[in-house]
Amino acid sequence: MDIKIELKPKSERRTTPFKPSEPLPFGKLRTDHMFMMDYESGQWNNARIVPYSDFHIAPGAISLHYGQSIFEGAKAFQHDDGEIYTFRIDKNAKRMNHSADILCIPQIPEEIQIEAIHTLIDIDRNWFPLQEDASLYIRPFIFATQDSLGVHPSNTYTFAVILSPSGPYYAEGFTKAIKLLITKKFHRAAPGGTGSAKAAGNYAASLKAGEFAASKSASQVLYLSADNRYIEEAGAMNHFHIDKNGTVYIPEFTDTVLRSITSESVIEIQDKLGVKVVQGRFAIDDFIKDIKEKQITEAGGFGTAAVISPVGEYVFEDGSSIVVNDGEIGEITRHIYDYYTSIQRGKIEAPKGWNRKVERKY
Numbered sequence: 027m028d029i030k031i032e033l034k035p036k037s038e039r040r041t042t043p044f045k046p047s048e049p050l051p052f053g054k055l056r057t058d059h060m061f062m063m064d065y066e067s068g069q070w071n072n073a074r075i076v077p078y079s080d081f082h083i084a085p086g087a088i089s090l091h092y093g094q095s096i097f098e099g100a101k102a103f104q105h106d107d108g109e110i111y112t113f114r115i116d117k118n119a120k121r122m123n124h125s126a127d128i129l130c131i132p133q134i135p136e137e138i139q140i141e142a143i144h145t146l147i148d149i150d151r152n153w154f155p156l157q158e159d160a161s162l163y164i165r166p167f168i169f170a171t172q173d174s175l176g177v178h179p180s181n182t183y184t185f186a187v188i189l190s191p192s193g194p195y196y197a198e199g200f201t202k203a204i205k206l207l208i209t210k211k212f213h214r215a216a217p218g219g220t221g222s223a224k225a226a227g228n229y230a231a232s233l234k235a236g237e238f239a240a241s242k243s244a245s246q247v248l249y250l251s252a253d254n255r256y257i258e259e260a261g262a263m264n265h266f267h268i269d270k271n272g273t274v275y276i277p278e279f280t281d282t283v284l285r286s287i288t289s290e291s292v293i294e295i296q297d298k299l300g301v302k303v304v305q306g307r308f309a310i311d312d313f314i315k316d317i318k319e320k321q322i323t324e325a326g327g328f329g330t331a332a333v334i335s336p337v338g339e340y341v342f343e344d345g346s347s348i349v350v351n352d353g354e355i356g357e358i359t360r361h362i363y364d365y366y367t368s369i370q371r372g373k374i375e376a377p378k379g380w381n382r383k384v385e386r387k388y
C-alpha cells in the first residue's frame with residue numbers, strides 16, 4: 027500500500043518560531059493542521075492534510091456508542107541542528123496495529139502511519155515549542171464511523187493525527203514525587219480484555235478511579251491485577267520500583283498491561299544506563315513489606331506523556347501511607363530521567379533508529 031497525501035493546507039503556514047511566554051500546559055494547544063484518512067470498501071484512502079477543524083460524524087457512529095476507538099501518544103523534539111525528530115515512532119505505529127487487532131479495526135502499514143505523522147509535522151514544524159522541557163506531542167487515533175446501532179465492528183473508519191505543543195504532563199515537571207493510591211476497589215484490566223491496547227474505553231473506565239485517587243490526595247491509582255495480587259500499572263504509566271542494589275523492576279507485559287515504549291526503551295539501554303532491569307510479577311504484599319523494610323528505595327512510573335515520574339508515597343484508602351525515599355526523587359530515577367531525556371533531545375547519541383528526522387519536503 028502506497029499513499030499520496032493531498033495537501034489542503036491553510037494558505038498561510040506558521041513561519042515564525044513558537045516561543046511561548048507562559049509555561050505550556052500539556053495537551054491543550056493545537057497546531058494549524060491535522061492529517062486524515064478514511065477506510066471504506068475495505069481500503070484506506072483519501073489521505074489528506076487539512077486545517078485543524080471539527081469533524082462531521084454521524085450521531086449513530088459506532089465509536090460514539092460502543093467505543094470502537096484507539097489512539098497513540100508519541101513525541102517529537104527539536105535537536106541542536108534545528109531539525110525535528112520523532113522519538114521511536116515506529117514503536118507507536120506498531121502498537122497502533124496491535125490495538126487495532128484487539129478492537130477489530132483494520133490495520134495501517136507502519137510506514138504509512140509514519141509518513142502521515144512526519145508530513146503533518148513538516149507542515150506545522152514552526153509550532154515546535156521553544157521552551158525548556160517542552161515537546162511536540164503527537165496524537166494519532168482511529169475511530170469507527172459507521173452509522174449503525176448494532177454491536178458489530180464498523181465497516182468505515184477515520185485515522186487522524188493531531189499535534190499539541192506541550193509542556194510536562196504534571197505541571198511541576200520533574201521536581202516533585204507524586205502519590206499513588208493502593209486500592210482493591212478499581213481495576214484497569216482483566217485477562218482476555220483490552221488492557222494491552224490503547225483503547226479509548228480503557229481511559230473512560232479509569233476516570234472514576236482517578237477521581238477516587240484524587241479524593242485521597244493521590245495523583246493516580248496503582249492498579250493491581252484483577253485478583254488483587256500483583257502490581258500492574260500506575261494510571262497512564264507503567265510502574266517501576268528500584269531495590270537497594272539498584273535493580274529496576276517493571277511488571278511483565280501481559281494482556282493486562284500496556285507495552286510501554288518508555289519501559290521498553292529503558293530495558294534496551296540498561297547497560298548504557300548502568301542499571302539492571304528485571305521484568306516479572308510483583309506481589310503487592312511483598313512490595314508494601316519491602317518499602318516498609320527499606321528494601322525498596324525508589325519507585326515511579328514510565329510513560330510518553332509523563333516521561334519518568336517519581337513516586338514518593340503510596341496512600342491507602344484509610345488515609346494511612348508508606349513513604350519511599352523520604353518522599354524525595356531518588357538518585358537512580360533522576361539518572362534515568364536525565365539520560366533518557368538527553369537521548370530524546372539529541373544530546374546523547376541514541377540507539378540506531380530511535381530518533382527519526384522529519385525531512386523538509388513542503
Ligand code: PLP
Nearest residue numbers: 262263264284286287288329330
Ligand atoms: N500504561 C498506560 C495505561 C498508558 O496509557 C501509557 C501511555 O501511553 C503507558 C503505560 C506508557 O506507555 P508509553 O511509554 O508507550 O507512553
Ligand code: COI
Nearest residue numbers: 099100262329330331332
Ligand atoms: C501517553 O503517555 O502518551 C499517553 O497516551 C497517556 C495519555 C493518556 C495522556
